[in-house]
Amino acid sequence: MSIDRRMSIDMDIEEFRRHGHEVVDWMADFLRDIEKLPVKSRAKPGEIIGQLPEKPPQEGEPFEAIFQDFQRIVVPGMTHWQHPSFFAYFPANSSRPSVLGEMLTAALGAQCMIWQTSPAAAELEERMMQWLRGMLGLPSGWDGVIQDSASSATLCSILTAREQVSGYGVNARGFDAGGRLVVYGSAETHSSIEKAVKIAGLGAESLRKVPVDGSYAMVPEKLQEAIREDRRRGNTPCCVVATLGTTGSTAVDPLAEIGEVCRKHRVWLHVDAALAGSALVLPEMRWMIEGIDAVDTFVFNPHKWMFTNFDCSAYFVKDRDALVRTFEIHPEYLKTREGRRVNDYRDWGVPLGRRFRALKLWFVLRTFGVQGIRETIRSHMEMARSVVERIEASPDFELLAPAPLNTVCFRYRPQGISDPDELNDLNARLLEAVNDTGKAFFTHTKLDGKYTIRFVVGQTYVSQRHVDQGWKLIAETAAKL
Amino acid sequence: MSIDRRMSIDMDIEEFRRHGHEVVDWMADFLRDIEKLPVKSRAKPGEIIGQLPEKPPQEGEPFEAIFQDFQRIVVPGMTHWQHPSFFAYFPANSSRPSVLGEMLTAALGAQCMIWQTSPAAAELEERMMQWLRGMLGLPSGWDGVIQDSASSATLCSILTAREQVSGYGVNARGFDAGGRLVVYGSAETHSSIEKAVKIAGLGAESLRKVPVDGSYAMVPEKLQEAIREDRRRGNTPCCVVATLGTTGSTAVDPLAEIGEVCRKHRVWLHVDAALAGSALVLPEMRWMIEGIDAVDTFVFNPHKWMFTNFDCSAYFVKDRDALVRTFEIHPEYLKTREGRRVNDYRDWGVPLGRRFRALKLWFVLRTFGVQGIRETIRSHMEMARSVVERIEASPDFELLAPAPLNTVCFRYRPQGISDPDELNDLNARLLEAVNDTGKAFFTHTKLDGKYTIRFVVGQTYVSQRHVDQGWKLIAETAAKL
Numbered sequence: 025m026s027i028d029r030r031m032s033i034d035m036d037i038e039e040f041r042r043h044g045h046e047v048v049d050w051m052a053d054f055l056r057d058i059e060k061l062p063v064k065s066r067a068k069p070g071e072i073i074g075q076l077p078e079k080p081p082q083e084g085e086p087f088e089a090i091f092q093d094f095q096r097i098v099v100p101g102m103t104h105w106q107h108p109s110f111f112a113y114f115p116a117n118s119s120r121p122s123v124l125g126e127m128l129t130a131a132l133g134a135q136c137m138i139w140q141t142s143p144a145a146a147e148l149e150e151r152m153m154q155w156l157r158g159m160l161g162l163p164s165g166w167d168g169v170i171q172d173s174a175s176s177a178t179l180c181s182i183l184t185a186r187e188q189v190s191g192y193g194v195n196a197r198g199f200d201a202g203g204r205l206v207v208y209g210s211a212e213t214h215s216s217i218e219k220a221v222k223i224a225g226l227g228a229e230s231l232r233k234v235p236v237d238g239s240y241a242m243v244p245e246k247l248q249e250a251i252r253e254d255r256r257r258g259n260t261p262c263c264v265v266a267t268l269g270t271t272g273s274t275a276v277d278p279l280a281e282i283g284e285v286c287r288k289h290r291v292w293l294h295v296d297a298a299l300a301g302s303a304l305v306l307p308e309m310r311w312m313i314e315g316i317d318a319v320d321t322f323v324f325n326p327h328k329w330m331f332t333n334f335d336c337s338a339y340f341v342k343d344r345d346a347l348v349r350t351f352e353i354h355p356e357y358l359k360t361r362e363g364r365r366v367n368d369y370r371d372w373g374v375p376l377g378r379r380f381r382a383l384k385l386w387f388v389l390r391t392f393g394v395q396g397i398r399e400t401i402r403s404h405m406e407m408a409r410s411v412v413e414r415i416e417a418s419p420d421f422e423l424l425a426p427a428p429l430n431t432v433c434f435r436y437r438p439q440g441i442s443d444p445d446e447l448n449d450l451n452a453r454l455l456e457a458v459n460d461t462g463k464a465f466f467t468h469t470k471l472d473g474k475y476t477i478r479f480v481v482g483q484t485y486v487s488q489r490h491v492d493q494g495w496k497l498i499a500e501t502a503a504k505l
Numbered sequence: 506m507s508i509d510r511r512m513s514i515d516m517d518i519e520e521f522r523r524h525g526h527e528v529v530d531w532m533a534d535f536l537r538d539i540e541k542l543p544v545k546s547r548a549k550p551g552e553i554i555g556q557l558p559e560k561p562p563q564e565g566e567p568f569e570a571i572f573q574d575f576q577r578i579v580v581p582g583m584t585h586w587q588h589p590s591f592f593a594y595f596p597a598n599s600s601r602p603s604v605l606g607e608m609l610t611a612a613l614g615a616q617c618m619i620w621q622t623s624p625a626a627a628e629l630e631e632r633m634m635q636w637l638r639g640m641l642g643l644p645s646g647w648d649g650v651i652q653d654s655a656s657s658a659t660l661c662s663i664l665t666a667r668e669q670v671s672g673y674g675v676n677a678r679g680f681d682a683g684g685r686l687v688v689y690g691s692a693e694t695h696s697s698i699e700k701a702v703k704i705a706g707l708g709a710e711s712l713r714k715v716p717v718d719g720s721y722a723m724v725p726e727k728l729q730e731a732i733r734e735d736r737r738r739g740n741t742p743c744c745v746v747a748t749l750g751t752t753g754s755t756a757v758d759p760l761a762e763i764g765e766v767c768r769k770h771r772v773w774l775h776v777d778a779a780l781a782g783s784a785l786v787l788p789e790m791r792w793m794i795e796g797i798d799a800v801d802t803f804v805f806n807p808h809k810w811m812f813t814n815f816d817c818s819a820y821f822v823k824d825r826d827a828l829v830r831t832f833e834i835h836p837e838y839l840k841t842r843e844g845r846r847v848n849d850y851r852d853w854g855v856p857l858g859r860r861f862r863a864l865k866l867w868f869v870l871r872t873f874g875v876q877g878i879r880e881t882i883r884s885h886m887e888m889a890r891s892v893v894e895r896i897e898a899s900p901d902f903e904l905l906a907p908a909p910l911n912t913v914c915f916r917y918r919p920q921g922i923s924d925p926d927e928l929n930d931l932n933a934r935l936l937e938a939v940n941d942t943g944k945a946f947f948t949h950t951k952l953d954g955k956y957t958i959r960f961v962v963g964q965t966y967v968s969q970r971h972v973d974q975g976w977k978l979i980a981e982t983a984a985k986l
Contacts, residue, residue, distance in 0.1 A: 033873060033877040033880060033881060034600055034601060034602060034812070034872045034873050034877060035600075035601040035602055035872060037533055037536055037537045037601070038533070039601070040532075040533055040536070040601040040604070040605070041529065041530065041533035043601075043605055044529035044532060044533060044604075044605065044608070045526055045529055047529075047605050047608050047609060048522065048525035048526055048528075048529055048608070049522065050609075050612075051521075051525060051608065051609070051612040052518055052519070052521055052522035052525060054612060055518055055521070055612060056518045064621070065623065065624050065625070067624040067625065069620070069624070069843055069846045069847045070628070071624070071628075072624055072625045072628035072629065073628035073629075073631055073632050076628070076629065076632045078632075078635065079636065079639060080636040080639075080640060080870045080871070080874070080875055081870075081871055081874045081875070082874055082875050082876050083874040083876055083877075084871070084872050084873050084874035084876075084877045085871045085872065085874065087602065087605070087872065089871075090602070090867075090868055090871050090872065094609065094864075097625070098625045098629065098864070099625075100625075101623070101624045101625025101626075101628065102613055102615055102623050102624075102625050102626070103615065103621065103622050103623045103624070104613075104615075105613075105614050105615050105616055105622075105623075106612075106613070106614045113616075113622070113838070116614060116615070116616035116858070117614075118611070118614035119515055119516075120515060120516040120518070120520070120521040120524075121515060121516055121568065121571070122611075123521070123525075123608075123611045123612055123614075124521070124524055124525065124528050124568070126607065126608070126610075126611035127525070127528050127529070127532065127604075127607070127608050127611065128528060128531075128532070128575065129607075130599070130603075130604045130607035130608065130611075130814055131531075131532040131535060131536060131587075131604055132583055132585075132586075132587070133586050133587045133597060133598075133599035133604075133814055133815065134583055134584065134585075134586045134597070135586055135594075135597035135815050139550070140545070140584065141584050141586075141594070142546065142582070142583050142584045142586075143546050143548040143550070143552070143553055143582045143583075143584070144546070144548065144553045144578070144579045144580075144581075144582025144583050145582075145583070147551070147552075147553035147554035147557070147582065148553065148554075148557065148579065150554055151554050151557040151559075154559065155560065155561040158560060158561070159561060172653060172856050172858070173856040173857060173858040174857075174858075175855065175856045175857045175858070176855060176856050179704075179855065183704060186706075193708075194703075194706055194708060195703040195708065195709060196708055196709055196710060197708040197709075197710050198680065198685060198686075198706060198707050198708030198710070198711055199679065199680040199706055199708075204679060205679075214836075215834040215835075215836040215839070215857070216834075216857055218834055219832065219834050219855075219857075222675075222676040222831075223660075223664060223704065223705070223855065224704070224705075224706055225667075225675055225679060225680055225705055225706020225707075226679050226706075227674075227675060227676065227677055227678040227679030227680075228676060228677055228678075229677060229678050229679070230679055271836070271838055272837075272838060327858075331515070333611055333614055334614065334616050334858060334860060335856075335858060335860055350703075351700065353696040353697075353699060353700050354696075355695075355696040355752070355950075356753075356949070356950050356951045357594070357752055357753060357948060357949065357950040357959075358696070361937070362550055365550045366550045374656065374657060374660065374700075374704065374855065375653050375654040375656045375657050375816075376654060376655075376656045376696070376697055376700075377597070377653070377654040377655075377656070377808075377815060377816060379815060379816055383575075383579070386571070387571055389561045389562075390561070390562055390565070390566045390570075390571050391515050391516060391565050391566065391568065391571065392514060392515050392565050393561070393562045393563055393564040393565035393566065394561055394562070394563050395563050395564055395565075396514040396515060396564075396565045399514060400514060456842070467838060468837070468838065469836075469837050469838040470837045478838075
């Protein structure tokens with residue numbers, strides 16, 4: 025085939041420019057008008073795939089047709105995480121500068137596995153991790169690296185702990201016939217801990233779910249008992265995972281006491297602060313990391329509550345050599361002349377290939393500034409407090425957990441209903457009815473067996489008006505059940 | 506603080522629109538003029554980070570300043586993977602429709618962990634995997650899922666194999682005291698296999714590197730011997746990894762024979778076709794997957810050689826239930842009313858959080874069409890063949906491996922030099938001198954101890970002119986050494 029024909033196969037550069045401008049206008053209109061869309065998609069299973077041909081086209085199609093299908097088929101099938109009335113899960117909050125950063129990352133199209141494959145990506149990542157470390161008040165000697173998610177970072181920590189405790193023996197020879205390597209989390213710990221324990225070959229039976237107190241935080245004495253019991257049985261305590269801001273109710277495990285236990289028993293300590301880490305920019309929230317010096321590794325997600333597009337998870341380690349030694353590989357085709365003078369982040373996590381994620385973070389931190397980030401996060405926490413006040417003032421609603429951050433756990437409990445199953449059923453119906461309006465989106469958990477509605481205030485552009493409307497929707501829907 | 510003040514913290518929507526248009530124009534200019542930039546960044550270690558302040562700004566900064574710094578500091582520090590004279594590693598080739606797709610993904614900002622969190626993302630992913638499966642000629646009963654990288658997909662496969670062979674016992678209880686679980690790859694297998702074997706707790710000593718033949722492909726008889734030897738020793742063969750297109754030289758392991766061995770000995774078979782998978786769109790390349798029915802899992806990267814932005818790795822499995830059972834977790838906060846009627850992709854891999862990666866793939870496949878993809882890949886292979894012909898015609902250059910795909914392995918061997926170390930040193934110097942011109946970028950490997958320069962033709966917009974210039978640069982630089 026001729027090379028000239030080749031050049032016309034997809035899209036020439038001026039077509040790209042023209043479509044790029046159309047796409048930007050669509051993006052701006054979409055973000056401006058997003059409140060008019062239902063938050064949770066109304067699509068039924070199979071509704072989207074049924075609109076997509078079973079086979080790809082043989083000949084290329086014009087961009088106009090593709091873009092129309094995107095708007096017609098895809099957009100109505102999306103749940104809108106950037107809608108200010110998205111109060112579900114934890115947020116994955118983006119922001120306008122972050123989106124601009126992602127656009128440039130896409131155009132550069134760099135694969136940032138090692139320093140040589142894009143020095144600016146490696147060094148910007150190093151600097152951004154230093155910025156975040158300082159903003160959160162983490163120890164200045166720590167190193168940081170961007171991972172895709174807290175699940176992956178937690179896996180990295182558990183693997184590093186496994187290698188530390190086995191003298192890098194599992195990496196080399198697999199598991200010995202000796203006792204178990206045990207991991208400890210609270211009963212409210214995230215499901216990713218169990219997943220990581222399985223992946224690392226420890227087995228789910230080697231995960232101890234330490235009891236929690238009335239605020240759903242880990243009881244350090246119970247942790248100590250569990251560690252002692254394991255030692256008695258000939259098992260080896262490998263890693264403790266403390267959570268700042270559990271997924272269920274944002275309970276904050278008492279880090280100082282847990283750190284004392286870990287020090288005393290010489291056990292690796294990982295902190296999962298996936299959501300709550302962002303709140304550490306507020307000096308008044310630093311109580312959460314009292315005792316941080318006992319911690320070995322720490323993860324939080326700027327993609328959750330620091331206005332940076334998913335994915336961007338910040339993983340900090342006290343001992344970078346232990347991390348790198350756990351993951352390093354040295355094939356000839358990746359050797360470079362810079363050697364150890366630079367950070368080759370391929371050895372700081374599971375995947376070899378890496379996106380240029382530091383760029384959007386740089387755009388966000390500079391556009392907001394530290395003060396802007398503080399003000400925004402503080403405003404979210406104030407709005408969450410306003411929800412708490414509404415609930416406390418409502419005889420038909422009941423708060424089910426403390427709300428130390430941005431997440432309020434509650435249920436509807438109208439006078440006269442006290443049967444646990446009936447209440448659970450009622451609240452499940454309330455949640456569905458609210459979500460089906462499309463006006464707001466909430467999700468649930470169970471606390472002490474109670475069906476719990478979670479009201480999470482963390483979308484970048486949420487304001488008191490959205491929170492008030494969200495509460496009103498719940499109260500009015502409940503009254504009609 | 507007042508909510509109105511909050512709204513002005515970062516960037517209002519019309520500012521976003523204006524900057525978005527500026528960014529699009531920059532992107533189009535950048536991609537249009539990219540050939541004027543050095544391919545490999547000339548930055549020295551520390552040069553970029555030295556230009557970035559040690560602390561983040563307290564107050565927000567205007568976008569103009571940030572965007573200027575991006576152009577001034579970041580761009581010169583990038584190695585340009587989208588430069589048509591990028592002949593290094595394997596490509597991470599993007600394309601214009603893919604970039605447009607990434608822009609929309611960034612604006613939607615959806616976290617696609619489960620169906621409910623964005624039905625269109627889940628169902629478009631399902632359909633795109635079906636399209637790719639058909640395009641590559643993979644068995645119609647297989648299911649597919651997008652992963653971030655082939656490393657992660659291979660880890661998934663080895664973990665699933667581990668669970669299959671242990672009756673899901675490692676997930677539950679960790680490793681028993683019995684023999685090793687052994688993984689087999691060729692001596693040329695990718696470093697990610699060793700990494701996965703370590704992560705999965707098997708230990709690097711449980712990886713057998715089966716000898717290769719003169720074309721650097723695995724010798725099936727040697728694989729069979731290794732499996733038999735392990736069984737004799739009481740070990741359990743767990744997984745064989747066959748590579749289509751090794752990273753060193755794109756050697757193609759003989760799948761039909763390897764499949765026979767795996768069938769006979771009942772061993773799980775994973776195929777790493779990270780690069781070469783894309784070439785299966787060409788009917789004339791389907792010989793590589795003769796015997797595919799014996800395969801359990803298969804990965805290839807549209808982000809390598811199918812014009813789709815990194816990251817986008819397509820992982821196919823024969824038995825989706827085995828995959829899901831290996832990874833599934835069921836916390837209350839992720840339960841939805843759709844249950845098993847939909848694909849919740851969180852259970853199809855390691856991380857919980859997932860980007861909307863299917864969108865860019867849809868844009869690429871529709872814009873190129875199957876024929877456009879075929880023509881482009883075929884043209885890359887033809888251009889690689891033109892490099893082979895140049896080398897064969899040059900008495901001072903030596904081909905070091907067959908070139909069945911788009912990668913040519915060779916070295917400079919001028920008349921009169923035959924000392925192995927001297928030749929290795931000479932070629933290392935040649936590579937550095939060529940790369941330091943900034944006009945093209947090549948990387949190396951070692952084959953049989955010989956320092957090998959790799960000429961990889963796979964950038965989306967590469968043409969014969971770039972390949973000719975690349976070759977001329979090598980020949981002229983060599984003559985001057």
